[in-house]
Amino acid sequence: MTSDTWQAVRCGRFFDAERGELRRDVVLLLDGDRVVDVRPDGPDAVPAGSGVVDLSDCIVTPGLIDLHTHLVGEVEGASYAEIPTRSAADEALAGVRNAWATLQAGFTSVRDVGTFRALVDVSLRRAIDGGWVAGPRMTCAGAYVTCTGGGGEVTGFAPDVQLPPDFRFGVSDSVDEVRRSVRRILGGGADFIKVIATGAVLAPGTNPGAPELSEAEIRAAVDEAALSGTFVAAHAHGAEGVKRAVRAGVRSVEHGSLADEEALELMRDHGTYLVADVWNGDYIADTGTREGWPAETLQKNADTTQTQRDAFARAVELGVRIGFGTDSGVYPHGMNARQLPVMVRLGLSPADTLRAATVWAAECLGDADVGVLAPGRRADLVAVSGHELGDLSGFATDVRLVMKGGQVVRDDDDRA
16 A cells, blocks of 8 residues: 555545544545545645545535435325336336435435335345445345335225235234244345334324334344344334334334333433434425325324424433434435434534434444544545534535545536
C-alpha cells in the first residue's frame, strides 16, 4: 500500500459519529474501499502522490443508513389492487430506479424490510453487490411473516381470488408455521426476518392497534432466526403488539405509533431499537387527501401520526435506543433525509439524530464495517454544504457529494 493509491478527502467539518462531535479541518485517507487514516489537516496531512477530493466547504459524515426501506416496486398508493398487476420483473426493475435515487440522496446502506413479492429484494441486493446496478448496500428481509389477512398480506380482494404463491410466502397461523416460514425466507437468501405483529395503516381492513401474532409466534421467529445467526425486526403500532415483540426478543420495533409508557420502558430495559417513521404521516396525509385515498386509510394515519411522534419524543427522554428509518416506498425514494429535521424537532439532538442514521443504525444492522469513518471501515461518506449541523435540513437539500466504497457516485461540483 503506497500513497499513490490513496485518496485524500479534505473535510472542512468532519462528523465523528462515534463521539457525536463535529470536528474542524480533517483529512480522510482512503485506500480502495477502506479508510486508512483520519488526521488533522495541515501542511503535511496529504501524502505526496495522493489524489485529493476537496470538501473544505462541506460537512462530511459517514454514509447515511435507513433502517426501514422498501426499495422493490412502485410507491404504495391508495389501494393494494394494483400490486398484482405488476410482475416480479416489473417490481425488480422499479427497484433499480429506487436504489439509485436512494444512493444519490446519500444513503449508502439500507435495511430493506420486506416486499409483497417474496425475495425480489434479495435479487436486487445481489445485482447491487455484483456491480450490475448502482445502489446502497442492502440487508434484506425477503418477505413478511404475517398472519392470514394481516398487515403483511395483499388484502382487499374477493375470497375466491387466488394470488400467486410468492404473495403468501410468509403467511403463518401457528408457531410451527412461523418456524417453517422463517426457514423458507432465510433459505431463500434473506438476511433477517420481519414479522408483522399488528395491523397496518395501509393494509385495508386491519387495525394498527390490534395484535396479529402471539408472543409465542414472535418468539418462535426470534429463536429460529437466531439459529441462523440473525435477528427479527417487528412491525408494531399498538402497545400490546410492541410489548409482545419486545418480550419475545426482537432487535427493533418498527413504527411504535401507539406505544405506551410501559412499552417504551420495556424497550429501554431490553435494549430494543425504536425505528419510527416520524415524517411519513405528513406525506400520507398530504398526498392521500389530494389524491382521494380511502377514508379508512386517512383516518388510521391521523390516529397514529401524532401519537407516534409523542411516543418517539418520550422514547428519547427515557433513553430508548433510536435507529433512523423512514418507510421509503410509501413516499418516493430519495426523500429519506426529510425525516432528519423532524427527529430534531421531537427532541433528539442534531448530533444524535445523525448518529441514529450512522453508527447506531450500523449497530442495529450488526454491520461493523459501516456507520463510522475510521481506519479499516468502509469508505462510505456524504458531504453537504455548510459548516454547522443546524436542524439537518441540508441533508435533504444540499448534498454535494456521495461516496460508496471509495467510489464517487454523486458529485455536484464535477470533481474528477
